[in-house]
Amino acid sequence: MTASPLGVTAPAGFRAAGVAAGLKASGKPDLALVVNDGPLRHAAAVFTSNRVAAAPVHWSRQAVSDGRADAVVLNSGGANACTGALGFQNTHATAEHVAQVLGVSSGDVLVCSTGLIGEQLPMDKLLPGVDAAAAQLGTGSGFDGGSAAAAAIMTTDTVSKQSGFAGTGYSIGGMAKGAGMLAPGLATMLVVLTTDAVVEPAALEAALRGATRVSFDRADSDGCMSTNDTVILLASGASGAVPDPDEFAAGLTTVCTDLALQLIRDAEGASHDITIRTFNAASEADAEEVGRAVARSNLFKTAIFGQDPNWGRVLSAVGTTKAAFEPENLNVWMNGVQVCRSGGVGEDRSLVDLSGREVLVEIDLAAGGAEASIWTNDLTHDYVHENSAYSS
Amino acid sequence: MTASPLGVTAPAGFRAAGVAAGLKASGKPDLALVVNDGPLRHAAAVFTSNRVAAAPVHWSRQAVSDGRADAVVLNSGGANACTGALGFQNTHATAEHVAQVLGVSSGDVLVCSTGLIGEQLPMDKLLPGVDAAAAQLGTGSGFDGGSAAAAAIMTTDTVSKQSGFAGTGYSIGGMAKGAGMLAPGLATMLVVLTTDAVVEPAALEAALRGATRVSFDRADSDGCMSTNDTVILLASGASGAVPDPDEFAAGLTTVCTDLALQLIRDAEGASHDITIRTFNAASEADAEEVGRAVARSNLFKTAIFGQDPNWGRVLSAVGTTKAAFEPENLNVWMNGVQVCRSGGVGEDRSLVDLSGREVLVEIDLAAGGAEASIWTNDLTHDYVHENSAYSS
Structure with missing residues (x-):
């Protein structure tokens, strides 16, 4: 629907990677890393309203509450939901490890997981996967870091989903997998959106809530809400452009709607x-x-x-x-x-x-x-x- | 679950019949008549809360509001829902015809329909069917009028459903088809319950609401509520027995629960x-x-x-x-x-x-x-x- 550059590394100031950490039995990519190199590290996020929320949702909700995030680490191959205290410790350890590798604070690392509920993540595979991803961080649009990240978060998705929007002097990019609302086997909707526009955290959050309300919230295949659904928006400010609020809101809504419709179209098992x-x-x-x-x-x-x-x-x-x-x-x-x-x-x-x-x-x-x-x-x-x- | 006599004609004071009026393309029985010969003609009913209610629901809700019903006519082969003014006229004409044949008031004839939405009933077949049913009205339990009626209200049900309860000096009988909540192809749940106990209309209504709340209302296969769901309770008083209210409530709940579980077990397409x-x-x-x-x-x-x-x-x-x-x-x-x-x-x-x-x-x-x-x-x-x- 758009000729804009696609994906989370299309906007300036972002690097990303996707690697096979061995979480999936298939050996396919299963760990993604998205890094905001700034100068701003503004962030906002919306999470599942399911009260049985996964450990990474509890962690990330707290971590993003100050409006800052330096990185997002996402894994497929395990939801880390209904995993008790050990599950939360594993999410914490993942954030700590990413923080160490990148030289940032663990409280500024968001974590997303998707896969089967009720099983512990194999941390002996996941943490080396973080190292591998950090070593491969790439920028740009096309066959790039963003595309590798988009592929690594797929579960039963048949295609990876990316989108983009070219604003006046800035851009918005995004990737998605899932979605739990569309076909429950896919279990979870994870979305990371990036922009190089200069937008304050409160404005980011307002724009994100406005956009998700008329896009992801309206993609409703079976009314089932995942324990892990997460949509994250990161702003690097690297373009230096302060966007017109209406244009930014419209652009973000365009990207979210495009991704939501890609999710609908890829809902496996659907014929209409x-x-x-x-x-x-x-x-x-x-x-x-x-x-x-x-x-x-x-x-x-x-x-x-x-x-x-x-x-x-x-x-x-x-x-x-x-x-x-x-x-x-x-x-x-x-x-x-x-x-x-x-x-x-x-x-x-x-x-x-x-x-x-x-x-x-x-x-x-x-x-x-x-x-x-x-x-x-x-x-x-x-x-x-x-x-x-x-x-x- | 019970050794009690089964069906709507098991209690004294009731006659019933089921005939093939030609509403179903298959030629199977499709019209049932249940008649309360008294001495009491007390009645209560609960109806679908779907706001797009069928013509017979509108009619019967009004007709039963005075606590009296002399007869119930039920047809399969057409729901008479979303059929506009003509649909309501057809329900009215059906009640009038039953009233004429039985020598009662049309305002004391309840009507139930089940089948496809949005098609007019073939009145040239339905009304002669009423005549045929009236000519065959039978009493008793076993291969009787009640059983014939229970068979005539089946749509994609594989077995007819009847139940019964033996109270102290009185009995309760019932039949059911469907149900809409179980497998939507079955479209509609219709239930007629009868008793020869002496129970006033207000007490009948309270007992019926109490029983349906913990039986039919808790059978929930897909959350879809039909335009035609109806549960009717008729009391003839023919036993002369005034029941203990608690025993009557418990007996009615037993019959309703038995019928609800029969509906669950016959939900076609289900394997568990x-x-x-x-x-x-x-x-x-x-x-x-x-x-x-x-x-x-x-x-x-x-x-x-x-x-x-x-x-x-x-x-x-x-x-x-x-x-x-x-x-x-x-x-x-x-x-x-x-x-x-x-x-x-x-x-x-x-x-x-x-x-x-x-x-x-x-x-x-x-x-x-x-x-x-x-x-x-x-x-x-x-x-x-x-x-x-x-x-x-």
């Missing part, structure tokens, strides 16, 4: 990418609630897999919400065909073509002027297969 | 019947919320299908709730093996045998003395197949 656009809602919150209710209906999701324009299942899901609407005023379109008019039968459902990968469901609540879109996937045989076979 | 028992909760509401969160997690449900004792997915679901608990105090057993101890790894997961159909997940919140159980099914290939192929 579904956008549920709810409009004429009394509020944006109403529109979101309606979209989420449809996105979380297994009835609806299996119908789309079966290429069945079953609008009754859409209305049935809408009916479970508290949104403002009158049933007899509801209108629904599927891929442009109005299958439901005024709460009843509309055009012949056989006119709807659901053979392509993209599906657009539009819901008119006839209750106001707000709207929101939720992205999801269908529920397929492959989804069941992958997620029943993940850990056993 | 799962009980999620949450105990040591601060409140029953907390225990219910936790059980529901686990029951609605597609991660957890696919893991059980794969016979994978993935307790991390249980904790991940628990973590999304607002229930009182501390993550480090959580304990989880799967089929008797404590796989999670104090929020971390417990016994070796390989000790858990999930090869049988019954699965018991026990969650200790270590936060109080309340408990609740939720029943659900696993998420399987067959579930996806059936529900993707239902209407197309």
Whole structure:
């Protein structure tokens, strides 16, 4: 969607690497390091709201609370969740090791983990992996440090995800893996965003919350929230450019939306990418609630897999919400065909073509002027297969 | 679970029938009639809370509001939901026709429908079906009117569901089909309960709400609520026995629980019947919320299908709730093996045998003395197949 340089090392002031530390049985890359060389080390982050949060989430939430981060270390091959005191000690030891190697404070090192819950990380492999990554730190866009890092955080992702945005005198880059909300076998969504713009921590946090609210938060495949979900934004200030706040917010939202849609498109086991656009809602919150209710209906999701324009299942899901609407005023379109008019039968459902990968469901609540879109996937045989076979 | 006479005609004062009216393409029975011959015609009912409710739900909710019902007519082969003004007129016409045939008031005839949403019922077949059913009304238990009615309300049910309870000088009978909450292809849960006890409408309603709250409301396979779900309780008073309120409440709960578990066991596409028992909760509401969160997690449900004792997915679901608990105090057993101890790894997961159909997940919140159980099914290939192929 963009011709901008891609990835976390596209903005100036960042180095990154990805290596195979041996955490994955497959021998594929499994440890990534992203370093902010400054001059600024401003940071903000948002974390899973799951109360059973992994050790690295507890650590990083505290570490980023002062608005500063010098580095992020990320591992696949183990979530370090439900691992007790030893799990937290291992996260702490990882941050200490990164800090030593880079010559920074461990309190400025953020940690992210993804993989199976309930198993301790093999620290005898992880710590040497940090050394190897530190020795390979690279800059730039293309086949670079950022790309290596993006590859090392993949779990069952089939492609690595990177994005970028060219602002006025600065740029934004990013990488993502996952996501837990899309296909639970993928377990966790990890995102690192970087910018060389000059932005204060409070403004970074506001922009990040604004961007994630309308991007990652609206990618909702099964309503399951991971113990490890983390989105981190680092600012180096290396461009010297102080961005227009609106442009920066829009740019960050563009990058987050691009990454969220890449996650949806790579949700393994899915055969359709579904956008549920709810409009004429009394509020944006109403529109979101309606979209989420449809996105979380297994009835609806299996119908789309079966290429069945079953609008009754859409209305049935809408009916479970508290949104403002009158049933007899509801209108629904599927891929442009109005299958439901005024709460009843509309055009012949056989006119709807659901053979392509993209599906657009539009819901008119006839209750106001707000709207929101939720992205999801269908529920397929492959989804069941992958997620029943993940850990056993 | 009971040796009591089964079905809606087991209690005295009731006749029922089931016939093939031609609503189903298969030619199978699709219209049932249950008649209360009194001397009392007391009634209570609970309906779906889905705001997109079907025409028969709107009709029956109004008709039963005076605490009286003389008959219930039920059809499979069409839900009469999202069918607009004509759909409501058809429900009205059905009630009028039943009333004429039986010589009662149409306002005392309840109507239930189940089948595909968004299609008008073929009234030229349905009304003659009412005549045929009225001509065949039968009493008793066994191969009787009640059994015929129970068969006629089946949709994709593989067996008809009946239950019964023998109280002190009176009895309770019941039939069910579905249920929407269990496997959405089944679309709708319809239940008719009968008793020959002498119970006033207000007491009937209180007993019914109490019984459904801990039975049908706790059978939760995918969180999808039908547009047509209806549970009706009719009292004829024909036994002359005024029941002890506690015994009556317990008996009604027994019948409802038995029917709910029959629905769970017949949820097509399921390979495991799962009980999620949450105990040591601060409140029953907390225990219910936790059980529901686990029951609605597609991660957890696919893991059980794969016979994978993935307790991390249980904790991940628990973590999304607002229930009182501390993550480090959580304990989880799967089929008797404590796989999670104090929020971390417990016994070796390989000790858990999930090869049988019954699965018991026990969650200790270590936060109080309340408990609740939720029943659900696993998420399987067959579930996806059936529900993707239902209407197309």
